[in-house]
Amino acid sequence: MIDLHYSATPNGQKIAIMLEEIGAAYRVIPYDIFEGDQLTAAFGRINPNHKLPAIVDNDPGEGGEPIAVFESGAILQYLAEKSGRFLPASGAARAATLSWLTWQVAGLGPMGGQASHFLRYAPAGQDYAVERYTKELNRLLTVLEKRLEKSAYVAGDDYTIADMAIWPGRASAFVMGMGLDEWPAMHGWFERIRARPAVARAMARDDLKAPAKYVGRHQTLDEKEWSNMFGEANQAAVKGD
Numbered sequence: 480m481i482d483l484h485y486s487a488t489p490n491g492q493k494i495a496i497m498l499e500e501i502g503a504a505y506r507v508i509p510y511d512i513f514e515g516d517q518l519t520a521a522f523g524r525i526n527p528n529h530k531l532p533a534i535v536d537n538d539p540g541e542g543g544e545p546i547a548v549f550e551s552g553a554i555l556q557y558l559a560e561k562s563g564r565f566l567p568a569s570g571a572a573r574a575a576t577l578s579w580l581t582w583q584v585a586g587l588g589p590m591g592g593q594a595s596h597f598l599r600y601a602p603a604g605q606d607y608a609v610e611r612y613t614k615e616l617n618r619l620l621t622v623l624e625k626r627l628e629k630s631a632y633v634a635g636d637d638y639t640i641a642d643m644a645i646w647p648g649r650a651s652a653f654v655m656g657m658g659l660d661e662w663p664a665m666h667g668w669f670e671r672i673r674a675r676p677a678v679a680r681a682m683a684r685d686d687l688k689a690p691a692k693y694v695g696r697h698q699t700l701d702e703k704e705w706s707n708m709f710g711e712a713n714q715a716a717v718k719g720d
Contacts, residue, residue: 481505482535484525486512487689490551490588491532492647495687497555497640499677501562505534507686513700515707518716525549529716536561552584555640565640576634579626579641583648587623590615591648599698600709620662627664631671638672646672 483498483505485491498505510516510531517529526533526549533549536557548557556577559566567573594612597605623645626633633641646669660666672678681687706712 480537482508482537484508484510484522484531484533484535485687486510486517486531487687487693488512488531489591489647492681492687493551493643494532494534494554494558495681495684496643496647496678497558497565499681500643500675501558501564503558503562507684509686511690513704513707515703515712518707518712520719523716523719527717529713534558550584551588552580552644555580555644559640565638565643567637567639572635572637576639576641579633579639580644582622583641583644587616587619587645588648590619600700620665624662624665627668632668638675642668642672646678 481498481503483491483494485495485507486509495507510522512531516522517531522533523529525535525547528549530549532551532554533547534554534557536546536548539546539561546557548554556566566576590612594609594616597608597612601608623633630636632638633645673682700708703712
């Protein structure tokens with residue numbers, strides 16, 4: 480049994496998809512990040528960075544103690560190696576998979592997150608930041624489009640953890656008003672993955688769906704929610720205050 484410490488963000492969804500793909504037994508432990516559920520000392524012992532998702536593998540094999548893993552890229556790689564699936568064992572295919580996985584967690588994910596922040600949460604008047612991050616997001620999506628013009632999946636002919644890492648964030652771009660019409664290769668890739676039974680199961684599970692307050696282009700946070708997400712409470716958690 481794997482415990483999935485979860486909020487319904489793209490990072491959380493990619494792990495849920497992987498768990499469904501490998502047929503793992505898992506329990507969803509939901510967190511309301513606006514309420515600061517992730518800022519507790521107990522969760523800090525699982526992930527000292529106080530961000531979601533994280534997993535605890537209660538049966539890592541050979542009688543070992545439970546293993547906690549945080550950061551979505553690391554979790555995907557851990558589960559791929561544990562299951563022997565969706566990550567080639569060696570050679571060019573493995574290198575391509577890890578390259579595109581790292582591209583997502585180091586580039587596309589953070590840039591998309593910044594664009595989302597300034598579009599959805601920041602006070603009005605952030606025109607420079609909105610332009611900066613939306614332009615960079617579009618540049619990265621162009622990189623992805625060009626890749627998918629040449630390849631069925633991002634790492635090659637086979638579906639891998641790199642696709643799982645990218646797919647939920649591309650879906651969330653709809654929230655920011657970024658449709659798929661201008662990205663035909665990406666559109667085909669998106670639909671191929673959406674049709675996978677494991678992806679459909681993950682998207683349909685009630686305990687994996689986003690609460691209504693996560694959805695929508697513009698968000699208004701009260702003082703407590705802002706503190707938990709971006710302010711003093713968020714800072715204090717890592718200091719142990």
